[in-house]
Amino acid sequence: MSVPIIETKNLTYNYLLSSNFKNTAIKNINVKIYPEDIVAIIGCTGSGKSSFIQHLNGLLKPSYGKVFFNGEDIWSNNFNIKNLRFKVGVVFQYPEHQLFEDTISKDIAFGPKNMGLCKEEIRKRVEVAANFVGLNKKILNESPFDVSGGEKRKAAIAGIIAMDPDVIVLDEPTTGLDPLSRDMLLFDIFNYHKKRRNTVIFTSHNMEEVAQIANKVLVLHHGNAIMFGKTIDIFSKANKLTEIGLSIPEITNVIMELKSIGYKSLPDCVLTVNEATKSILNLFNLLNLKQ
Ligand SMILES: Nc1ncnc2c1ncn2[C@@H]1O[C@H](COP(=O)(O)OP(=O)(O)O)[C@@H](O)[C@H]1O
Numbered sequence: 005m006s007v008p009i010i011e012t013k014n015l016t017y018n019y020l021l022s023s024n025f026k027n028t029a030i031k032n033i034n035v036k037i038y039p040e041d042i043v044a045i046i047g048c049t050g051s052g053k054s055s056f057i058q059h060l061n062g063l064l065k066p067s068y069g070k071v072f073f074n075g076e077d078i079w080s081n082n083f084n085i086k087n088l089r090f091k092v093g094v095v096f097q098y099p100e101h102q103l104f105e106d107t108i109s110k111d112i113a114f115g116p117k118n119m120g121l122c123k124e125e126i127r128k129r130v131e132v133a134a135n136f137v138g139l140n141k142k143i144l145n146e147s148p149f150d151v152s153g154g155e156k157r158k159a160a161i162a163g164i165i166a167m168d169p170d171v172i173v174l175d176e177p178t179t180g181l182d183p184l185s186r187d188m189l190l191f192d193i194f195n196y197h198k199k200r201r202n203t204v205i206f207t208s209h210n211m212e213e214v215a216q217i218a219n220k221v222l223v224l225h226h227g228n229a230i231m232f233g234k235t236i237d238i239f240s241k242a243n244k245l246t247e248i249g250l251s252i253p254e255i256t257n258v259i260m261e262l263k264s265i266g267y268k269s270l271p272d273c274v275l276t277v278n279e280a281t282k283s284i285l286n287l288f289n290l291l292n293l294k295q
C-alpha cells in the first residue's frame with residue numbers, strides 16, 4: 005500500500021487554561037489518510053474536530069504524539085513547515101478568521117503570492133478559484149467584511165483552492181450556506197477531487213453530505229477517535245452513533261427499518277437515495293416474482 009499522505013500517531017493536544025489547568029481537546033489519535041481519500045470528521049460540538057484539523061498543517065503543535073506528511077514528521081528540525089501550509093490548505097470553521105485583506109480578490113491572491121508565483125499565474129488562479137466557488141467578478145473588488153456569511157465562506161475556500169494544495173481541509177464548509185449552494189459546493193469539491201486526485205478532509209454535522217461524498221469517516225467523541233473506517237461500515241453502526249448523540253442519514257435509517265420489520269433481502273446499509281431506490285426496486289421485483 006502507498007505511504008499515507010497524512011498520518012497521526014498518538015496525537016494529543018492540551019489547551020493550557022492557566023498554570024494549573026489544562027483541557028485535553030484530543031487524545032491519542034491514530035489515523036492514516038491516503039492520497040485519494042475523502043475523509044469526513046464527525047462528532048458533537050466540542051469533540052475535538054477543529055483542534056484535530058489545526059494539527060494537519062502545523063497551526064497547532066502536538067502536546068504529545070506526532071503528525072507525518074508523506075512519511076515525514078512535520079515537527080522534525082529539517083522539515084519545512086512553511087511549505088506545508090501550501091500543500092495542506094485549511095479552510096477555518098469561521099471564515100472571518102482567515103480574511104483580512106481590503107478586497108476579496110486580494111484575499112484569494114494571498115496564498116499564491118506567498119508561494120512566490122508570478123503576477124499572471126496569480127491572476128489566473130484567482131479567476132479559476134473564484135469561479136470554482138461561484139463568486140462573481142463584481143464581488144471580487146468588495147471588502148470581505150461587507151459581504152454575506154455564505155460569500156465570506158466562499159472567499160475563504162477560494163483562497164485555499166487558489167494554492168492548489170495536495171490536501172484540502174475544510175472545517176464545516178457548508179455551515180451557513182443555503183441548500184442549493186451547499187449541494188453545488190459539495191459537487192464541485194467532489195469533481196475537483198476526481199480531476200485533481202487530491203485528498204479532502206472535512207468536518208460536518210450533516211450526515212447526508214458525509215454519506216454522499218466521504219469514502220472514510222473519523223468519529224470523535226470527547227477528543228477520542230472512537231471509530232475510523234469506511235463510510236458504509238461507520239453508518240452500519242447506527243446504535244453506536246446514536247449513543248454519542250450523532251445520527252445516520254435518513255435514507256440509511258429507512259432501509260434499516262424496512263429490514264428490521266422483515267424485508268430481509270434489503271442490504272444492511274445504504275448511503276444514498278439512489279442506492280435505496282435500486283434496492284427497493286429489487287425488492288419489488290423479488291416480491292412480484294413470488295406472487
Ligand atoms: N482556544 C481554546 N482554548 C481553550 N480550549 C479550547 C480552545 N479551542 C477549543 N477548546 C476546547 O477544546 C475542546 C475541543 O474543541 P474543538 O476542537 O473546537 O471541537 P469541535 O470543533 O469538535 O467543536 C472543547 O472542549 C473546547 O472547549
Ligand SMILES: [Mg+2]
Pocket residue numbers: 053054055097175
Ligand atoms: Mg469546530
